Amino acid sequence: ETGVTQTPRHLVMGMTNKKSLKCEQHLGHNAMYWYKQSAKKPLELMFVYNFKEQTENNSVPSRFSPECPNSSHLFLHLHTLQPEDSALYLCASSHGPNSNQPQHFGDGTRLSIL
Amino acid sequence: AQTVTQSQPEMSVQEAETVTLSCTYDTSESDYYLFWYKQPPSRQMILVIRQEAYKQQNATENRFSVNFQKAAKSFSLKISDSQLGDAAMYFCAYRSGISNFGNEKLTFGTGTRLTIIP
Numbered sequence: 001e002t003g004v005t006q007t008p009r010h011l012v013m014g015m016t017n018k019k020s021l022k023c024e025q026h027l028g029h030n031a032m033y034w035y036k037q038s039a040k041k042p043l044e045l046m047f048v049y050n051f052k053e054q055t056e057n058n059s060v061p062s063r064f065s066p067e068c069p070n071s072s073h074l075f076l077h078l079h080t081l082q083p084e085d086s087a088l089y090l091c092a093s094s095h096g097p098n099s100n101q102p103q104h105f106g107d108g109t110r111l112s113i114l
Numbered sequence: 115a116q117t118v119t120q121s122q123p124e125m126s127v128q129e130a131e132t133v134t135l136s137c138t139y140d141t142s143e144s145d146y147y148l149f150w151y152k153q154p155p156s157r158q159m160i161l162v163i164r165q166e167a168y169k170q171q172n173a174t175e176n177r178f179s180v181n182f183q184k185a186a187k188s189f190s191l192k193i194s195d196s197q198l199g200d201a202a203m204y205f206c207a208y209r210s211g212i213s214n215f216g217n218e219k220l221t222f223g224t225g226t227r228l229t230i231i232p
Contacts, residue, residue, distance in 0.1 A: 033219070042222040042223055045220070056219060090159065092220075102149055102164055105159035107157050107158045110157075
């Protein structure tokens, strides 16, 4: 039990499809994050939410649309993706900016774009 | 902007031996945190150890310890008595110590793949 649960674990979709990734944390954290992990590249931060408010958008294309309805849930809505978007998408949570506690990660969603 | 560099894409070590993974970083801040995360084939990023920059004492967690050289901006991870379960990708990460929204993000290195030889 990681405390941060991501679904689905694997996703294959065409470029014209619309799908969503889901992340749920059971740790009572206030901040949630989306990262993209591509082969041989550092993890790239995509979005940060603190207390449901987006505080960081790291120049992510609009075909990725995050949603944070509450501090425990985070979604990443996908539409008209490109082949270069194939990657592992990791969700993380933490207590937030006023804490020195580390981020906790989920197992990720492996996304493949056909 | 902060950067984190891991110059060893791959490392291998004999089981029960000791191995050291390198990490350097660049920052103009004086207050920050450094982390080592482990990512096994199961993909979950697991925190291995962390270091507060204001602490001079090197952090240790059982078989894992760090050599934190603040002036040199170096943060290496030493794994003692290596075990088969230590095989994974290891990522070094930096986080600002300034408590503002947006500063809690992690900056990662490219990772080092560690293989344990039985």
